[in-house]
Amino acid sequence: MSEQLVKTDGIAHDKIVTTDKHTSDHQASASKELIIIKSEPQSSKPSSTIFGADITAVGSFLTVIFSLAVALSTIRKYSKDSEHQKKLLERDKHLDRVAKAKEKIEKFYGPLNSLLEESRVIYSYFALEEKEKLKAEGSYFRTLRFLTDNPDNTLQGLDRFKKSDQELFKHILIISDKVINLIESQSGYVDNPALHILLGKLAAHYRVIKTASEGKLHGQSEDLESIVFPLEINGAIHSEVSKLLRLIKKADDTKPKVAKNKTIAFYDNNATSYFDATFSIDMTEIYKKVRAYVANGGSVLDAGCGVGRDTQYFIRHGFKVSSFDASAKMVELCNQYPFAFCEQKSFADIDYPPTFDLVWACASLLHLNKSEFESAISRLVRTLTPDGHFYFSLKKNVNVAKSSDREFYMYSISYINELLTNKYKLLEISMWETNSSISSSEVFLNFLYKKPTTL
Numbered sequence: 346m347s348e349q350l351v352k353t354d355g356i357a358h359d360k361i362v363t364t365d366k367h368t369s370d371h372q373a374s375a376s377k378e379l380i381i382i383k384s385e386p387q388s389s390k391p392s393s394t395i396f397g398a399d400i401t402a403v404g405s406f407l408t409v410i411f412s413l414a415v416a417l418s419t420i421r422k423y424s425k426d427s428e429h430q431k432k433l434l435e436r437d438k439h440l441d442r443v444a445k446a447k448e449k450i451e452k453f454y455g456p457l458n459s460l461l462e463e464s465r466v467i468y469s470y471f472a473l474e475e476k477e478k479l480k481a482e483g484s485y486f487r488t489l490r491f492l493t494d495n496p497d498n499t500l501q502g503l504d505r506f507k508k509s510d511q512e513l514f515k516h517i518l519i520i521s522d523k524v525i526n527l528i529e530s531q532s533g534y535v536d537n538p539a540l541h542i543l544l545g546k547l548a549a550h551y552r553v554i555k556t557a558s559e560g561k562l563h564g565q566s567e568d569l570e571s572i573v574f575p576l577e578i579n580g581a582i583h584s585e586v587s588k589l590l591r592l593i594k595k596a597d598d599t600k601p602k603v604a605k606n607k608t609i610a611f612y613d614n615n616a617t618s619y620f621d622a623t624f625s626i627d628m629t630e631i632y633k634k635v636r637a638y639v640a641n642g643g644s645v646l647d648a649g650c651g652v653g654r655d656t657q658y659f660i661r662h663g664f665k666v667s668s669f670d671a672s673a674k675m676v677e678l679c680n681q682y683p684f685a686f687c688e689q690k691s692f693a694d695i696d697y698p699p700t701f702d703l704v705w706a707c708a709s710l711l712h713l714n715k716s717e718f719e720s721a722i723s724r725l726v727r728t729l730t731p732d733g734h735f736y737f738s739l740k741k742n743v744n745v746a747k748s749s750d751r752e753f754y755m756y757s758i759s760y761i762n763e764l765l766t767n768k769y770k771l772l773e774i775s776m777w778e779t780n781s782s783i784s785s786s787e788v789f790l791n792f793l794y795k796k797p798t799t800l
Contacts, residue, residue, distance in 0.1 A: 649709020653679030
């Protein structure tokens with residue numbers, strides 16, 4: 346037997362080769378070899394360890410952790426990049442909206458507003474004798490009616506007016522032609538469908554007036570009674586410009602949110618029922634009394650406007666109105682009127698320039714305590730133009746049942762007079778009482794003051 350060491354594939358194995366060779370005298374050439382290969386099991390080479398842990402396992406674990414860290418870092422970076430891109434996109438969209446808003450004011454609303462104001466001022470000096478005569482008779486002057494009725498004399502159209510009024514009216518006709526051209530060429534800047542209709546009525550009115558001034562509609566005054574100047578146009582244009590300016594100035598981003606209290610919560614929760622109870626209240630006598638001191642077409646601040654009843658009234662009668670209320674739901678209801686511009690603000694937030702001919706605070710200041718009341722009075726007085734008027738109403742008595750839902754405060758007439766006449770130097774015009782239209786047990790105190798020309 347012989348042994349031989351064989352190496353295969355770099356792995357050492359002991360191989361025992363045994364050769365049995367039998368030689369007989371009779372079979373000298375025959376031989377038989379038996380080769381036996383014995384392979385012992387491969388023994389594993391011991392792995393290196395660190396602190397008793399397999400280095401391979403530790404390496405795998407670290408690789409996973411590293412991969413997760415890389416993945417999370419990539420996700421964070423992508424998220425930041427995505428957020429950055431989103432902000433850039435929003436900024437670009439806002440800049441685009443601002444650019445379009447400026448273009449709308451420059452190309453359409455600004456020129457139209459200017460032309461309407463120019464026409465209004467000239468018209469205030471036109472046909473003064475006729476206006477005064479009809480006012481004394483308890484009626485009112487209408488230009489189209491005057492141009493188209495059938496008087497005893499033979500004068501027709503513009504010849505019915507004296508020379509000075511004819512010249513003024515010619516300027517009004519020139520302005521009306523410019524307005525029509527502006528509407529026809531630039532009304533694509535108008536997004537409000539209701540305003541498109543109003544502009545159509547305005548253009549129709551101007552065309553009919555011009556035809557009547559030429560004496561071509563003589564004797565047709567009764568048939569043309571429905572052709573009237575759309576008084577809402579002044580307030581509607583003012584509101585659209587205000588909306589665009591708010592977008593340009595990003596007022597919504599800079600103004601603080603109105604803090605809720607139980608009074609605001611009440612109006613938010615009961616907006617619809619409050620609308621039903623108050624919107625149809627007849628305010629005719631109060632409107633008439635206050636308007637006797639305020640020129641038509643003036644600017645009004647509806648302070649604490651509620652559902653927008655008074656905002657709508659003043660716009661419908663030719664005034665330019667800005668409105669605010671602390672209740673979000675009330676603001677929504679006010680802005681349902683397509684020509685309104687109402688913002689959510691509290692009396693503590695307002696900071697308007699002195700541009701209003703009338704501040705109207707109907708049953709709104711009565712929710713303020715003494716400190717809030719005096720602060721609100723100060724802010725509201727500052728918004729008045731010289732000779733501007735300030736109307737507000739307070740409760741003479743408070744229904745205790747209502748005070749559980751809302752805050753109500755009463756102030757004496759002497760305190761009001763002391764505050765407004767002595768501290769703020771306003772002139773008292775009138776003070777009167779009215780019964781509540783909602784509750785027969787409640788009485789309102791109405792105050793009307795005037796800001797003098799110089800303080």
